[in-house]
Amino acid sequence: xxxxxxxxxxxxxxxxxxxxxxxxxxxxxxxxxxxxxxxxxxxxxxxxxxxxxxxxxxxxxxxxxxxxxxxxxxxxxxxxxxxxxxxxxxxxxxxxxxxxxxxxxxxxxxxxxxxxxxxxxxxxxxxxxxxxxxxxxxxxxxxxxxxxxxxxxxxxxxxxxxxxxxxxxxxxxxxxxxxxxxxxxxxxxxxxxxxxxxxxxxxxxxxxxxxxxxxxxxxxxxxxxxxxxxxxxxxxxxxxxxxxxxxxxxxxxxxxxxxxxxxxxxxxxxxxxxxxxxxxxxxxxxxxxxxxxxxxxxxxxxxxxxxxxxxxxxxxxxxxxxxxxxxxxxxxxxxxxxxxxxxxxxxxxxxxxxxxxxxxxxxxxxxxxxxxxxxxx
Amino acid sequence: xxxxxxxxxxxxxxxxxxxxxxxxxxxxxxxxxxxxxxxxxxxxxxxxxxxxxxxxxxxxxxxxxxxxxxxxxxxxxxxxxxxxxxxxxxxxxxxxxxxxxxxxxxxxxxxxxxxxxxxxxxxxxxxxxxxxxxxxxxxxxxxxxxxxxxxxxxxxxxxxxxxxxxxxxxxxxxxxxxxxxxxxxxxxxxxxxxxxxxxxxxxxxxxxxxxxxxxxxxxxxxxxxxxxxxxxxxxxxxxxxxxxxxxxxxxxxxxxxxxxxxxxxxxxxxxxxxxxxxxxxxxxxxxxxxxxxxxxxxxxxxxxxxxxxxxxxxxxxxxxxxxxxxxxxxxxxxxxxxxxxxxxxxxxxxxxxxxxxxxxxxxxxxxxxxxxxxxxxxxxxxxxxxxxxxxxxxxxxxxxxxxxxxxxxxxxxxxxxxxxxxxxxxxxxxxxxxxxxxxxxxxxxxxxxxxxxxxxxxxxxxxxxxxxxxxxxxxx
Numbered sequence: 001x002x003x004x005x006x007x008x009x010x011x012x013x014x015x016x017x018x019x020x021x022x023x024x025x026x027x028x029x030x031x032x033x034x035x036x037x038x039x040x041x042x043x044x045x046x047x048x049x050x051x052x053x054x055x056x057x058x059x060x061x062x063x064x065x066x067x068x069x070x071x072x073x074x075x076x077x078x079x080x081x082x083x084x085x086x087x088x089x090x091x092x093x094x095x096x097x098x099x100x101x102x103x104x105x106x107x108x109x110x111x112x113x114x115x116x117x118x119x120x121x122x123x124x125x126x127x128x129x130x131x132x133x134x135x136x137x138x139x140x141x142x143x144x145x146x147x148x149x150x151x152x153x154x155x156x157x158x159x160x161x162x163x164x165x166x167x168x169x170x171x172x173x174x175x176x177x178x179x180x181x182x183x184x185x186x187x188x189x190x191x192x193x194x195x196x197x198x199x200x201x202x203x204x205x206x207x208x209x210x211x212x213x214x215x216x217x218x219x220x221x222x223x224x225x226x227x228x229x230x231x232x233x234x235x236x237x238x239x240x241x242x243x244x245x246x247x248x249x250x251x252x253x254x255x256x257x258x259x260x261x262x263x264x265x266x267x268x269x270x271x272x273x274x275x276x277x278x279x280x281x282x283x284x285x286x287x288x289x290x291x292x293x294x295x296x297x298x299x300x301x302x303x304x305x306x307x308x309x310x311x312x313x314x315x316x317x318x319x320x321x322x323x324x325x326x327x328x329x330x331x332x333x334x335x336x337x338x339x340x341x342x343x344x345x346x347x348x349x350x351x352x353x354x355x356x357x358x359x360x361x362x363x364x365x366x367x368x369x370x371x372x373x374x375x376x377x
Numbered sequence: 378x379x380x381x382x383x384x385x386x387x388x389x390x391x392x393x394x395x396x397x398x399x400x401x402x403x404x405x406x407x408x409x410x411x412x413x414x415x416x417x418x419x420x421x422x423x424x425x426x427x428x429x430x431x432x433x434x435x436x437x438x439x440x441x442x443x444x445x446x447x448x449x450x451x452x453x454x455x456x457x458x459x460x461x462x463x464x465x466x467x468x469x470x471x472x473x474x475x476x477x478x479x480x481x482x483x484x485x486x487x488x489x490x491x492x493x494x495x496x497x498x499x500x501x502x503x504x505x506x507x508x509x510x511x512x513x514x515x516x517x518x519x520x521x522x523x524x525x526x527x528x529x530x531x532x533x534x535x536x537x538x539x540x541x542x543x544x545x546x547x548x549x550x551x552x553x554x555x556x557x558x559x560x561x562x563x564x565x566x567x568x569x570x571x572x573x574x575x576x577x578x579x580x581x582x583x584x585x586x587x588x589x590x591x592x593x594x595x596x597x598x599x600x601x602x603x604x605x606x607x608x609x610x611x612x613x614x615x616x617x618x619x620x621x622x623x624x625x626x627x628x629x630x631x632x633x634x635x636x637x638x639x640x641x642x643x644x645x646x647x648x649x650x651x652x653x654x655x656x657x658x659x660x661x662x663x664x665x666x667x668x669x670x671x672x673x674x675x676x677x678x679x680x681x682x683x684x685x686x687x688x689x690x691x692x693x694x695x696x697x698x699x700x701x702x703x704x705x706x707x708x709x710x711x712x713x714x715x716x717x718x719x720x721x722x723x724x725x726x727x728x729x730x731x732x733x734x735x736x737x738x739x740x741x742x743x744x745x746x747x748x749x750x751x752x753x754x755x756x757x758x759x760x761x762x763x764x765x766x767x768x769x770x771x772x773x774x775x776x777x778x779x780x781x782x783x784x785x786x787x788x789x790x791x792x793x794x795x796x797x798x799x800x801x802x803x804x805x806x807x808x809x810x811x812x813x814x815x816x817x818x819x820x821x822x823x824x825x826x827x828x829x830x831x832x833x834x835x836x837x838x839x840x841x842x843x844x845x846x847x848x849x850x851x852x853x
Binding site: 086087088089091092102103104122127130131132134137139141142143144145153154155156157158163166167170171173174175176178180181184185187188189191192194195198199 | 445478479480481483642695697726729730732734737739740741742745747748749751752753754755756757758760761764765768809810811812815816818819822839842843846847848849851852
């Protein structure tokens with residue numbers, strides 16, 4: 001399915017703030033759900049039914065079309081042992097794939113190193129956003145961080161086109177090879193040359209792109225459009241990363257959560273359609289995760305930090321369906337008022353690495369995790 | 378062309394501070410080198426109390442009290458505005474060496490308190506500093522000493538105290554680690570239950586003005602006989618620190634950190650057991666001062682800045698600026714933050730984009746420095762930040778730079794002169810021919826484009842921009 005020319009790519013979308021799993025994939029026939037979510041429950045009248053007991057949030061219509069097409073895998077009860085309810089610590093655990101101690105490299109950084117051990121392509125991995133998430137960090141692994149593809153590059157603040165072109169040209173000369181420099185300056189200039197070349201390659205992506213898909217104007221849609229442009233430009237990028245923020249719904253959850261999922265579902269559906277339109281739907285898998293789920297009981301207008309979340313894996317290569325079990329809401333089965341995880345998130349990483357990216361997951365995760373049979377072969 | 382004295386002073390200011398304007402360098406040369414060292418060592422940031430109040434009232438987002446951006450924004454403001462930059466540099470050194478991070482603590486105030494502790498105690502006795510560190514609530518939570526109980530030892534703090542904070546790997550046994558950990562049982566947090574409850578309930582505004590605090594719990598301390606580095610007895614934490622400080626390994630380890638931070642980049646710590654220091658004699662000399670001065674950090678710094686190995690040409694530009702140093706250095710030149718302003722936090726985020734999220738290091742090992750600061754993503758951020766800020770004609774500091782360069786011109790600078798003056802003003806020396814010729818060519822086009830045939834403010838700003846984008850500007 002994947003030709004030599006089109007190697008498999010992975011797109012990871014981080015939902016920052018802790019997505020409320022229970023109002024995303026809703027156990028709408030469960031009485032405990034309704035009793036616990038007095039203020040913010042969704043009912044059988046408005047959820048999008050999946051199987052008679054679970055339904056998607058009403059704002060997730062576009063995701064439902066992916067589900068109907070058999071391209072959407074929903075992984076239930078996702079987490080890790082001894083859940084941490086701090087955003088930062090929990091996100092760090094997801095990024096490093098290490099829950100016992102503080103690790104200093106990210107699972108995708110290690111993945112990029114495995115894909116391109118000599119760092120021959122400076123854009124094997126790209127983050128769409130400012131600043132590198134720890135997931136992408138690994139020693140000696142170059143990763144571009146692209147805030148906005150249209151303006152990405154060196155010295156974008158120079159308004160005058162001629163002056164900027166000349167400035168960038170001077171940059172390339174200053175960072176060109178020079179034997180007379182000491183080791184430190186040589187290392188700096190080699191990296192600068194890599195940055196220049198990466199920016200130069202990425203600059204060409206928007207110009208080559210045309211599509212009938214009209215993405216919405218919101219940041220997550222624009223990021224996915226940028227990802228589509230780079231993916232379609234065939235510049236060797238294999239790992240794409242971006243974030244969708246605002247999931248920390250302590251208050252006003254019904255309204256805010258619906259808005260977020262409308263944005264995200266629409267953007268993801270547009271993205272898949274965009275790839276399809278260009279005959280590239282078979283070459284990409286999207287993974288969506290959040291650092292934790294939220295409390296079973298609401299707080300009157302929202303929910304506080306919890307554990308036991310939900311993750312999504314989607315795309316043409318994915319065998320759609322429900323994976324794992326929905327954690328029991330029975331009070332005796334709860335973990336300090338939260339859903340108890342029953343799927344280690346690293347099982348999803350292992351699945352995607354092994355079955356999709358063709359990488360030995362043990363190299364990346366340092367341990368064997370049980371995989372799902374999730375990718376079509 | 379800058380004189381020898383100016384070049385040396387610029388070197389001192391890049392290392393003991395965040396750089397200085399050319400005008401300031403002239404004044405300092407007038408004052409003399411040794412006197413400048415003395416004033417750097419003794420400086421105390423006097424206006425701090427006033428600006429603290431202003432920040433707390435009008436800019437609580439970087440008061441240090443709230444979430445993760447608040448303490449780092451606060452620190453960046455301090456680095457940019459302080460009259461005592463060496464104190465902040467030393468704080469950065471300790472933060473790198475005793476790296477403690479938000480990712481686990483999820484509490485801004487307690488990290489803010491730790492940095493302020495470095496400011497108070499960071500230039501005194503190293504022994505006292507290690508004692509303060511052992512009682513520091515952020516450190517206790519970070520390295521799980523709150524889980525270190527009589528009869529149920531958690532070795533985390535005991536191990537890192539030896540491995541990363543004082544002696545370095547290879548100078549003690551596993552038995553010493555266990556015994557050190559036993560000695561620190563009962564050194565814990567007094568209000569854990571309250572803080573745990575708070576952090577389980579809230580996330581965004583949990584901490585108010587409260588923080589973890591230290592408590593020594595005698596009943597949870599292991600009073601049994603211990604043996605640590607050959608010393609026997611009912612040792613407590615103070616005894617462990619005392620014994621550690623007497624070790625030649627500690628003197629050498631600390632000296633190498635200091636050398637790397639102030640003189641020339643050493644490889645990152647994990648490589649130390651396998652690689653000789655660049656200058657073993659310098660390490661030996663610093664170690665001697667360590668013992669002669671009763672472990673006094675200020676005395677070690679005084680010796681270092683006055684030493685030949687520091688002043689020598691060989692030490693010039695032998696450090697890669699850390700992101701925080703680069704950001705603070707540029708902002709001190711541009712003068713944008715001459716008083717507390719609303720965009721401090723977004724500006725401080727630039728350091729995060731470049732790979733140094735202050736108060737959230739990747740692990741207890743801290744950041745790997747030197748050329749490891751510079752990956753392609755980080756370099757784009759560094760270049761774009763420095764060139765944008767240094768070429769922004771609206772900034773008061775940039776206007777001063779331009780005025781100084783143009784006032785020298787006497788009827789027009791040619792391209793070579795313009796480049797020379799810009800390099801001089803930004804204290805970028807030792808530039809390679811390749812960089813110089815590219816800059817001169819750029820400057821020529823700038824000069825020719827101007828209506829008068831002479832460089833005006835805009836052309837000078839463009840040249841300053843490009844100097845900020847050079848490979849050489851990445852070094853200190």
